[in-house]
Amino acid sequence: MRPVAIAAAATLAALACSRPPEVPAGDAGGALAVPVGRRPFDVAVGDLDRDGKPDLVTANGDKTLSIRLQRDGGWAPAPGDPLPAADSTHMVALADVDGDGDLDAVATSHDAGGVWLWLGDGTGRLAPAAGSPFAAVEAERPHNHGLVVGDLDGDGDADVVVGDQTAQQAVVLLGDGRGALTRPGGGAIDLGAQTYPPSLGDVDGDGHLDLVAPLISGPAIGVLLGDGRGGFHPAPGSPTPSPLPRPYAIALTDLDGDGALDAIAAHDDTDRISVWLGDGHGRLRAAPGSPLALGRRIWRMATVDVDGDGAVDVIGAGSGSLFVIPGDGHGGLGRPRVEPLGEGWMVVSADFDGDGRPDLAAPDGDAGVVRIWLGRGPARQR
Helix, strand or coil: CCCCCECCCCCHHHHCCCCCCCCCHHHHCCCEEEECCCCEEEEEEECCCCCCCCEEEEEECCCEEEEEEEECCEEEECCCCCEECCCCEEEEEEECCCCCCCCEEEEEECCCCEEEEEEECCCCCEEECCCCCEECCCCCCCCEEEEEEECCCCCCCCEEEEEECCCCEEEEEEECCCCCEECCCCCEEECCCCECCCEEECCCCCCCCEEEEEECCCCEEEEEEECCCCCEEECCCCCEECCCCCEEEEEEECCCCCCCCEEEEEECCCCEEEEEEECCCCCEEECCCCCEECCCCCCCEEEECCCCCCCCEEEEEECCEEEEECECCCCCECCCEEEECCCCCCCEEECCCCCCCCEEEEEECCCCEEEEECECCCCCCC
16 A cells, blocks of 8 residues: 655745744644634635635634635635634534525534524625524533534535534434524434534435434444435444444545445544444444554544545544544555644545645644645546
8 A cells, every 4th residue: 555645735835825933834744824713623614705715714712713715825814704603612514504505604612502603605704694593402501512514304405413412412403595594393313322523424325314423421323314304213223332432523434445335433532443334224334453543542534535546544633643544445444644733633625725636624723723734645537
């Protein structure tokens, strides 16, 4: 297997027009540092101003959202930046909730049961939606640990799922296509255990999004099959036992190339990750060699072919580092490559420089920046 190639290009200095002197790119393996608000926890990527370039939105510890647009070879604050946000806002996602073709921002707070929504106008500006925040979790002390978006009911606009540890629930909010989110009857799904960040994907191949949630007090993985109308029911054999305690976050991808989604879980108190292979019908079985030791803990993960070999790789953040774990295309994972990051909990992938190669971005809470690594693997076919 050829080694993972992920590094910063020599032209990064020309892109970093907004980088402050106290955050030199070299502090994180040559990565570009894009300043945002204080202690960014989460980052979402999407084209907010319709110029064909990925932009950034972060949820920050200073109770704001930061919006950074790619402009003239650098990064600029969007009109209205920063956005006032909820106390302890810590998760953010981008999706078209109101059906106008422009990306909107959805956010949740660690200690509140609502969902905040800002509507985009296609220029990079975001404005609060009428009725935001929208009620989701009904608990005396909400403890939110999950936010995912997708079209759950097939109407073409984005819907929202949140996961609450205290309530031991996943809660569905359906978008009405006009900028409002409503919790339907039966929208609260009892998971039977405390939950952490879930993932959405079609695990049974029926064309509907399904929900896979880590159950930290199980310990297990809950697989809930979507009915295409916003409802969910347990898959056969769910919940699937976890070989290690406290599965923290789930990533879904086809690791073994059989066309069915597989599941990967990081764990809250160990350096190992667990892998389950899907059968295409909603069942999961432990992959050979799982769990896999990384040497350091990671938290939330994403998946992308970083090195251009046709096999999906796993990327993650934690322990002050960015991890790139190469896949072999048959369900196996190799030795990770590690880059310095700072305080980071998650990582996303996008083609930031338009060269056809996947790049990586992660918030660094210590430095108040989003760090971006530009890929040098083979360009993807367009």
